[in-house]
Amino acid sequence: xxxxxxxxxxxxxxxxxxxxxxxxxxxxxxxxxxxxxxxxxxxxxxxxxxxxxxxxxxxxxxxxxxxxxxxxxxxxxxxxxxxxxxxxxxxxxxxxxxxxxxxxxxxxxxxxxxxxxxxxxxxxxxxxxxxxxxxxxxxxxxxxxxxxxxxxxxxxxxxxxxxxxxxxxxxxxxxxxxxxxxxxxxxxxxxxxxxxxxxxxxxxxxxxxxxxxxxxxxxxxxxxxxxxxxxxxxxxxxxxxxxxxxxxxxxxxxxxxxxxxxxxxxxxxxxxxxxxxxxxxxxxxxxxxxxxxxxxxxxxxxxxxxx
Amino acid sequence: xxxxxxxxxxxxxxxxxxxxxxxxxxxxxxxxxxxxxxxxxxxxxxxxxxxxxxxxxxxxxxxxxxxxxxxxxxxxxxxxxxxxxxxxxxxxxxxxxxxxxxxxxxxxxxxxxxxxxxxxxxxxxxxxxxxxxxxxxxxxxxxxxxxxxxxxxxxxxxxxxxxxxxxxxxxxxxxxxxxxxxxxxxxxxxxxxxxxxxxxxxxxxxxxxxxxxxxxxxxxxxxxxxxxxxxxxxxxxxxxxxxxxxxxxxxxxxxxxxxxxxxxxxxxxxxxxxxxxxxxxxxxxxxxxxxxxxxxxxxxxxxxxxx
Amino acid sequence: xxxxxxxxxxxxxxxxxxxxxxxxxxxxxxxxxxxxxxxxxxxxxxxxxxxxxxxxxxxxxxxxxxxxxxxxxxxxxxxxxxxxxxxxxxxxxxxxxxxxxxxxxxxxxxxxxxxxxxxxxxxxxxxxxxxxxxxxxxxxxxxxxxxxxxxxxxxxxxxxxxxxxxxxxxxxxxxxxxxxxxxxxxxxxxxxxxxxxxxxxxxxxxxxxxxxxxxxxxxxxxxxxxxxxxxxxxxxxxxxxxxxxxxxxxxxxxxxxxxxxxxxxxxxxxxxxxxxxxxxxxxxxxxxxxxxxxxxxxxxxxxxxxx
Numbered sequence: 077x078x079x080x081x082x083x084x085x086x087x088x089x090x091x092x093x094x095x096x097x098x099x100x101x102x103x104x105x106x107x108x109x110x111x112x113x114x115x116x117x118x119x120x121x122x123x124x125x126x127x128x129x130x131x132x133x134x135x136x137x138x139x140x141x142x143x144x145x146x147x148x149x150x151x152x153x154x155x156x157x158x159x160x161x162x163x164x165x166x167x168x169x170x171x172x173x174x175x176x177x178x179x180x181x182x183x184x185x186x187x188x189x190x191x192x193x194x195x196x197x198x199x200x201x202x203x204x205x206x207x208x209x210x211x212x213x214x215x216x217x218x219x220x221x222x223x224x225x226x227x228x229x230x231x232x233x234x235x236x237x238x239x240x241x242x243x244x245x246x247x248x249x250x251x252x253x254x255x256x257x258x259x260x261x262x263x264x265x266x267x268x269x270x271x272x273x274x275x276x277x278x279x280x281x282x283x284x285x286x287x288x289x290x291x292x293x294x295x296x297x298x299x300x301x302x303x304x305x306x307x308x309x310x311x312x313x314x315x316x317x318x319x320x321x322x323x324x325x326x327x328x329x330x331x332x333x334x335x336x337x338x339x340x341x342x343x344x345x346x347x348x349x350x351x352x353x354x355x356x357x358x359x360x361x362x363x364x365x366x367x368x369x370x371x372x373x374x375x376x377x378x379x380x381x382x383x
Numbered sequence: 384x385x386x387x388x389x390x391x392x393x394x395x396x397x398x399x400x401x402x403x404x405x406x407x408x409x410x411x412x413x414x415x416x417x418x419x420x421x422x423x424x425x426x427x428x429x430x431x432x433x434x435x436x437x438x439x440x441x442x443x444x445x446x447x448x449x450x451x452x453x454x455x456x457x458x459x460x461x462x463x464x465x466x467x468x469x470x471x472x473x474x475x476x477x478x479x480x481x482x483x484x485x486x487x488x489x490x491x492x493x494x495x496x497x498x499x500x501x502x503x504x505x506x507x508x509x510x511x512x513x514x515x516x517x518x519x520x521x522x523x524x525x526x527x528x529x530x531x532x533x534x535x536x537x538x539x540x541x542x543x544x545x546x547x548x549x550x551x552x553x554x555x556x557x558x559x560x561x562x563x564x565x566x567x568x569x570x571x572x573x574x575x576x577x578x579x580x581x582x583x584x585x586x587x588x589x590x591x592x593x594x595x596x597x598x599x600x601x602x603x604x605x606x607x608x609x610x611x612x613x614x615x616x617x618x619x620x621x622x623x624x625x626x627x628x629x630x631x632x633x634x635x636x637x638x639x640x641x642x643x644x645x646x647x648x649x650x651x652x653x654x655x656x657x658x659x660x661x662x663x664x665x666x667x668x669x670x671x672x673x674x675x676x677x678x679x680x681x682x683x684x685x686x687x688x689x690x
Numbered sequence: 691x692x693x694x695x696x697x698x699x700x701x702x703x704x705x706x707x708x709x710x711x712x713x714x715x716x717x718x719x720x721x722x723x724x725x726x727x728x729x730x731x732x733x734x735x736x737x738x739x740x741x742x743x744x745x746x747x748x749x750x751x752x753x754x755x756x757x758x759x760x761x762x763x764x765x766x767x768x769x770x771x772x773x774x775x776x777x778x779x780x781x782x783x784x785x786x787x788x789x790x791x792x793x794x795x796x797x798x799x800x801x802x803x804x805x806x807x808x809x810x811x812x813x814x815x816x817x818x819x820x821x822x823x824x825x826x827x828x829x830x831x832x833x834x835x836x837x838x839x840x841x842x843x844x845x846x847x848x849x850x851x852x853x854x855x856x857x858x859x860x861x862x863x864x865x866x867x868x869x870x871x872x873x874x875x876x877x878x879x880x881x882x883x884x885x886x887x888x889x890x891x892x893x894x895x896x897x898x899x900x901x902x903x904x905x906x907x908x909x910x911x912x913x914x915x916x917x918x919x920x921x922x923x924x925x926x927x928x929x930x931x932x933x934x935x936x937x938x939x940x941x942x943x944x945x946x947x948x949x950x951x952x953x954x955x956x957x958x959x960x961x962x963x964x965x966x967x968x969x970x971x972x973x974x975x976x977x978x979x980x981x982x983x984x985x986x987x988x989x990x991x992x993x994x995x996x997x
Contacts, residue, residue: 133476160951416731644778668782
């Protein structure tokens, strides 16, 4: 594995190896000094063309815990403003001797194009409406830790704006690869135009699926997109697709709730559910650091033991 | 001590222990390699909802000298813009395994609320018009180093916009706790509406107090607040409350002048005084790093020797 | 050497010693762990009053590879916005115990003034239309590595907006000091008003010089300055001074092409030439890190071996 651009880069075995390695790093993060020298002397640059402090901090925490040096390149303060092309920007970064570039970009496919231009390892940290593979990895890791028997046969509903969600795309691939049965739940306007080839079922009615699922994965409603009028109003969305306490009570007893963050409390999820015992949201964030350590270690490490 | 939210969290003994510890770190900062491994593997995040490079750099320098990892979370580039609540933001930061959060926030009480939500150590780096405890600590440390006999009986005048000053609030508490006699000097419009419970005297006339004080502490006039028309004009303010060279000449021979920075030269303090021998301003900044090392060490350290 | 403010601070011997030291650091950057402990415990602050992620990352990479701690002070998030003077800002930074300040500033002479106010080492990372000495150092290093016989007699044409270019000023000094023959090529409006004392020839016609030079150094056209109407149009500029593939074909067989970046592809240089074998552009960026390591090491190191 030279880059992590898409969950499709990994088969089931590759996915499981990354998850097993992530478990090793969860153990590291619980040590008194949660650092290993594995990537000492390596430099990881965060190249973020869209704001995301949450994802950037998670990657930088991961890199620092591997003893790598980190630097941030945000578009607001860059020569991008001076009209430099993406290609020249990344070739310049590489020429400085950077080992890995963590890329967040508004255009689907940007990380892949970058990987064709330079030799450094590229990690896709979200590209347009395409993919967000480390989010999917931390999601499957979080679920697997709660289901020692694995994800085979696990019934997962992904609810919300699937159409514009890179998280949904990556999660569908990862959940399916590990044997889960995925149902997309959304109004037709928030589903992709074609689902050909997606290994999923579709349901327009959240209340119908509630009693028969093991995991409810709620997507973030991107309020900044609301002018596109994909649904009549937030209140309407919440009344049909929001996970209220009343709806949560209709889930099976051992069902779990996930959300990639940041949450719109009171829109796609009620505060009561978000903070309640069925919510895996904090675990998802915590596991994100370990997963990103595993990814960086795999891409940049010498292959030796984690130590 | 689990957090540093207010000077009120510390009694006189607690204050003096922190100051003694700060002296140890002043010694560290004078070494050829001014670093100790005390906080290796700890991560300190600066969560700044208001700009303050000066305070942020001081905390980050302190953290790095203790061998901690540091990360910055500024509101401009964060999911806060996406509408995430303060609570979700800090719970996310904590879930990544952060050990301490240094918080600057425009609302009084924000750091305290955060400390109720998460387990990480919280350091108040300025909250609204409420407090700025590390500023007060560095101020008393700076004074104590100049007065080996201590602050008992030391006559300190705090001059300026006390009403909106978190520095003034924290300084009054710290100076008083160590036995100093504090006088607030300002026009009535710049004093708090009620001073009930404040261990201070009040005087509206700077010229009256000048001959009888040991320390003149000048607050910054926040020019961005001037539209509130709390005084007729800057020139008027300077003519009545600015420390000109003429006024400085009327101070007792061994009086000292302090300012928390950044200064408005020619407004609350003349350049001649700011750069003169009575000014402790550069010492305040230098001691700020040592004080913040002491605070982070106390909150996150194992309790072992400084080394 | 206490500061690096201008190429004029260095005589030929001084220049060559810095270049020799840079070669040592090129060797370091090729190691498995490209770090040396030389500046452990030192702190380097980037004080950037103008955006330049490219230059800032290069300096920070250099500092980290010397094991120094780095911090960034950008004007957008600083007390500068609150009206603090440059002098107070840098005195504050120094009081925190910083060892070196890397300064980018819009005003010619700002780094020199700073060096008069504080004791920390100052590195000029570009000041107005004055100088950019580390750019010149990396340029001569890059050329010297390609010409083992040295720069004596090397015919270099610097093409473009010399008038507003700090790179041109520093490069003229460095190239000349090492024995090269420099020709400035530009329309009269883009040349300095007076060239008295500049050790250069001038030519208004790029096509005339093409067959008789060893190195073509293309300056960036600063599109943001175009409203000043220094030339009729970009297309006109490109037609007369742009290095198209056709023009490149008329260069001597072993001629080399340089550019300080970021490039305007299709304006001062065609993509074909920029990415072709005569282009040293990526080498310039790579050598920039080594040169900046050499500068920081010279200013802050103990004088011991590089290790």
